Amino acid sequence: MQDVTDWPFWKLIQGYGGADFYVTEYFRVHADSRLEKDILRSVVENPTGRPVVAQMIGNDVPSLVRTAKELQQSSAVAIDLNLGCPAPIVYKKCAGGGLLRDLALVDRILGALREAVTVKLTVKTRIGFDDPAVFEDLLPILNRHEIDLLTVHGRTVKEMYRSEVHYDFIARAVEVMSCPVIANGNVYSAQKASEVLDLTGAAGLMIGRGAIRNPWMFRQIREHLGGESVYLPSGREVLRYVEALYEAVTSDAVAELYRVQKMKKYLNFIGLGIEPTGSFLHAMRRVTTREAMMGLCAQFLDHDEPMALEPYEPELKEQDVLAGSHR
16 A cells, blocks of 8 residues: 555564565556665565565556566566556556556556566456446456466445445456456455455455554454464554554654654554544544654553454445555
8 A cells, every 4th residue: 555555564564463475565657767765675675574566557568567677676576567546646647447447558568568577477456447347358358468366356446445345256356367366355354354255265365454453464364264263452552553653654854743644644544443433533633743642542542451453334434534545
C-alpha cells in the first residue's frame, strides 16, 4: 500500500510473525521514470528475510520493460504488474485499475514483459473497471502470457472498498488459471481468512489493511489453520504496537505535526478495531502532537483485556479513511 506498507513497516511487522512474502509499494513507471530509492530500499535491504516482489504501475510498454529489467537485477523474486489500484489519480492516467478499460494494451504489456522478465512475472488485478463482465476476457489474456501468479481483488475499480467482495470471481479465476491464484479483499481475521480460502479455493491470501490494524494476523491465521489456539493481544500490547509504529515510520528530521499526520494514516485503520462508536477516530483526526495522540490511544488501550482487532463494521467504508494509502 503506497506510502504505508514501506520498508520501516515491513521491518516492524516481521517481528509479529510476518507474511510469507512481501510486495513493494509500486514503482511509478513512465518515459522519464527512475527507480524510487525509498521503494528500492525494500528490495535491496529487505529487512524481513522473506521473498520480495517488486511492483510496477504504468502503461508505457518500453518504460515498463526497461524498469522490469532494472528490477530483476536486484534480489526481487518476481516482477508484479498492478492492474488493480482504484485511486482516481492513478486510473485517470490509464494505469493501475484504469488499464482494465483497455485489454488490448494489457495484452501488449504482458507480451513484452513476459519476453523481458526472466524471474517470475505476477499480476494483481481487480475484476473489472466498472463492469465485472470484462473479467472473462481478461483471464485468457493472463493465461496466454503464462504469468506465474495472479492476485485478484474481488471488486471492480469503481466499487473501491464500498461493496461486498465478490469471492465467486476469485473462485472463477482459480478454476480457469493455469497458475496459482491469491485472494485479496476484506480479510480481517483468522476466521475470515479460512472462510475466504474455502470459498475461493485460492492458494493463499494477500492482506494489506487488515495487517496494519492487526500485525498479529499472519500468526493468527497460521494458528487457526493449524488447529491451534489463536493468540489475542491485550490492549497494552496493542498500545505498545502503536508506540513502536510511530517510532518506526516517522523521522526526527521532520516537524512533529507532520510525524503525527503520517501516523494518522495507520491509525485510520487501527482505530476501526479499537472501539465501535467512531469516537476514537473522531478524536484522533484532531490531535496535533505526539503526546496528545499517545494519550488518546492510552485512554482506549491501557488495559489487559484481549482484543480481536476486527473492524466493528467490516470495511466500515474504509475508502473514507485511506488517507492517500492506495494499492
